[in-house]
Amino acid sequence: MEEKYKTVQILQKSQNSGVFHLILNRPSVRNALSLDFFAEFPKALHALDQNPNAAVIILSGSGDHFCAGIDLKSLNVIAGDHSGDRGRSGERLRKKIKFMQDAITAIERCRKPVIAAIHGACIGGGIDIVTACDVRYCTKDAIFSVKEVDLAITADLGTLQRLPRIVGFGNAMELALTGRRFSGEEAKELGLVSRVFGSNEELMEGVRIIAEGIGGKSPLAVRGTKEVLVRSREMSLEQGLDYVATWNSSMLLSDDLTEAISAQIHKRKPLFAKL
Known part of the structure; x- marks a missing residue:
């Protein structure tokens, strides 16, 4: 039986599609992140990761906004x-922060690509979430802010580590300090998002088409591409090349390769086994 969540929702809008939607689902508070979210979000991602029918995940927010950041009640x-x-109170706080960090890092651990579809406000913890995603798109009226400094907090769920790699160190410093x-x-x-859409309807349709395209590719190649890119951020060029050589020595000679070549030769759509 499918698990029910308080803070997120999983939807498969078409039974014939490998695209699944993971929706932040507290619209009455602009999808602010409660303590329940940090327990439920990685569980939902793990469920999708283990679901062979799920090829690509679109992450979005219900209502008028993507995410208003951490719930202030939870912060209190x-x-x-x-x-x-x-010392002990400090250790308890550190444990809580690490638990919350781990919930966001679950996006990177997920084998399936996670695409962020951002509309309305994407504030504070929302930035933590989207910077961990593999691809990001938004609407033209989306509003972003690395807000933690205004709450007397040093952002601690991943923005300060991931944002500089996406937008550059100087830009990240300016956004985080101001x-x-x-x-x-x-x-x-x-460079935070790859494309801007005119409305939320255009965003969701455009991202669906992109996700369907990715979902039609070799699951092994898609998984390997995500894994190697994420891991290579921490490696030198030589280490990254060695890692991908090791990866492909294990994964390259697959039925997916044979099917992709056959499809190219016969000018047909490839059909890959689920992962």
Whole structure:
């Protein structure tokens, strides 16, 4: 029986499609991230990762916004635990932060590509989420902000580590120190998103088409491409080349390769086994 979640929802809009939707589902609070979210989100991603029918995941927000950041009530709960001595309270806080970080990193651990479809506000924790995604698209009226500095917090769920690799160190420093809002068009100029759509309807349809295209490719090749790119960020060029050589020595000689070549020769659409 499919698990029910309080903060997210999984949808397969077409039974014949390998595209699944993972939706942040607290629209009444602009999809602010509660403590429940950090427990449920990695579980939902793991379920999709293990589902052989899921080839690509589109991550979006219900209602008028993608994500307003961490729920301030949850932040008060986290910050308000000062019981015991300073060392032990600090250790408990560190454990909570690591737990929340792990929930966001689950996006990168997922074997299936995760595409962020961003509309409305994408603030604070929303930036943490989308910077962990594999591809990002947004609407022209989307609003972004690395907001933590205005809440007297050093952003700690991944933005300060991932954003500089996407938009460059100087741009990330400026956005994180000022906490200023920036538009979907500026997000495109910075390289945070790959394309800007005119409306949420256009965004979801455009991202669906892109996801269907990725979902029609070899699952082994798609998984390998994501894995090698994510791992290579931490490696030198030589180490990255060695890693992909090792990966392909294990994965290259597959039925997918034979099927892809046959499809090219006979000018037909390839049919790959599920992963």
